[in-house]
Amino acid sequence: MQLRRTSLDTGDVEQVMVPCGATLASICPSCAERNKALRTAQCREGWHLEDEPIADPEPPDECQRQLAAKLADLPAEGDNPLAATL
Ligand SMILES: [Zn+2]
Numbered sequence: 001m002q003l004r005r006t007s008l009d010t011g012d013v014e015q016v017m018v019p020c021g022a023t024l025a026s027i028c029p030s031c032a033e034r035n036k037a038l039r040t041a042q043c044r045e046g047w048h049l050e051d052e053p054i055a056d057p058e059p060p061d062e063c064q065r066q067l068a069a070k071l072a073d074l075p076a077e078g079d080n081p082l083a084a085t086l
Helices: 029-044 062-077 081-085
Strands: 002-006 013-017
Antiparallel strands (some): 002 013
16 A cells, blocks of 8 residues: 655655555455465464453443433333433
């Protein structure tokens, strides 16, 4: 990917090449090939999880419980629920 860099001091403009990081060869063949080589090396070196990560959220605190209770009661408070909460 070609970017233009302008020096704020001198006003000079230069073109710099930056890898786009695409992983699909249909988007950028050279970056896809580089990323594939990187992933291959990472797999060979064991850069992978042994188990699936399972997100275990914290139990809701008191404030979250009150907000959830208030949200659950909103439909019962008429046509303008915001008026009831303010
Ligand atoms: Zn690229």
